Amino acid sequence: EAQVTQNPRYLITVTGKKLTVTCSQNMNHEYMSWYRQDPGLGLRQIYYSMNVEVTDKGDVPEGYKVSRKEKRNFPLILESPSPNQTSLYFCASRDSVNGYTFGSGTRLTVV
Amino acid sequence: SQQGEEDPQALSIQEGENATMNCSYKTSINNLQWYRQNSGRGLVHLILIRSNEREKHSGRLRVTLDTSKKSSSLLITASRAADTASYFCATVGGGANSKLTFGKGITLSVRP
Numbered sequence: 001e002a003q004v005t006q007n008p009r010y011l012i013t014v015t016g017k018k019l020t021v022t023c024s025q026n027m028n029h030e031y032m033s034w035y036r037q038d039p040g041l042g043l044r045q046i047y048y049s050m051n052v053e054v055t056d057k058g059d060v061p062e063g064y065k066v067s068r069k070e071k072r073n074f075p076l077i078l079e080s081p082s083p084n085q086t087s088l089y090f091c092a093s094r095d096s097v098n099g100y101t102f103g104s105g106t107r108l109t110v111v
Numbered sequence: 112s113q114q115g116e117e118d119p120q121a122l123s124i125q126e127g128e129n130a131t132m133n134c135s136y137k138t139s140i141n142n143l144q145w146y147r148q149n150s151g152r153g154l155v156h157l158i159l160i161r162s163n164e165r166e167k168h169s170g171r172l173r174v175t176l177d178t179s180k181k182s183s184s185l186l187i188t189a190s191r192a193a194d195t196a197s198y199f200c201a202t203v204g205g206g207a208n209s210k211l212t213f214g215k216g217i218t219l220s221v222r223p
Contacts, residue, residue: 033210042199043154043213050208058210090154092211100144100211104153 002027006091006103013081013110021076021106023091029101031094032074036060036087037105043090049074081110116214117200123220130187132217134200135180141209143176145185146199148216154199157185192223 004025013019025032033048035058045058049068063085065077074093078085091103118133134143145157160167160176160183167174173186187194197218201211 031209035211035213040215042215043201043211045210045212048208048210056208058208092154094209099159100156102146102154102156 002101004091004093004101004103006089006106009104009106011106011108013108015082015110016080019078019081019108021078021089021091021108023074023076023103024072025074025091025093025101026072027093027095027101028071029093029095030071032068033058033092033094034064034066034074034076035090035092037090038087046076046089081108083110086110117198117217119217120215121218121220123222124190126190126192126221126223128190130190130194130219130221132185132187132198132200132219134183134185134214136183136200136202137181138202138204140178140202141205142203143174143183144201144203144211145172145174145183146201146213148197148199150196157198187219190219190221192221195219195221 007022030051034046035043037043044060047066049055086109089106092100094100116135142161144159146154148154158169158174160174171188176183197216199213199216201213203209
């Protein structure tokens with residue numbers, strides 16, 4: 001089944017403790033992206049990647065890092081999480097005709 | 112920044128009725144997409160309409176696009192309680208990123 005898999009689904013962590021949210025897709029898509037969803041603000045793009053080793057900032061990249069060492073994986077790294085990064089995070093991949101597939105989401109709470 | 116602005120923000124209808132949701136956007140687009148989200152869960156892609164298309168159908172869904180007015184509408188016919196969810200329009204512009212820019216969403220409640 002074609003899918004985007006994120007892990008973990010839920011995470012509670014403390015301020016400053018580095019964490020990684022993994023994202024993997026099995027559709028051989030070149031384009032992948034991370035979004036965060038916050039009440040009243042909708043979904044906003046954090047980072048995107050056009051292909052392996054090609055990443056760039058989205059609208060709200062501060063406090064995040066990404067890497068794209070292989071096509072299927074696109075992890076989101078929070079080096080020093082802060083409470084304002086408490087959010088619902090979605091990873092997505094896109095095919096050549098702009099069809100997006102989203103992961104199930106990761107609900108992160110930073111205390 | 113938000114590109115799509117949905118209207119209304121919330122909609123409550125009776126099962127069997129039709130639901131119409133509208134989306135307006137500000138800049139030129141390559142395509143416009145509608146997504147559904149059930150209570151804090153993942154986003155499900157419903158339909159994509161390209162800038163050179165005016166109407167598209169998929170099952171009980173009908174989407175229209177008016178690029179001169181920079182607006183789109185999503186019609187769900189013969190609604191069911193299972194259609195209760197949040198609905199988002201998202202636009203894709205030009206450029207290499209071709210990112211999805213989402214509106215804030217419409218909450219649809221379908222009463223049994």
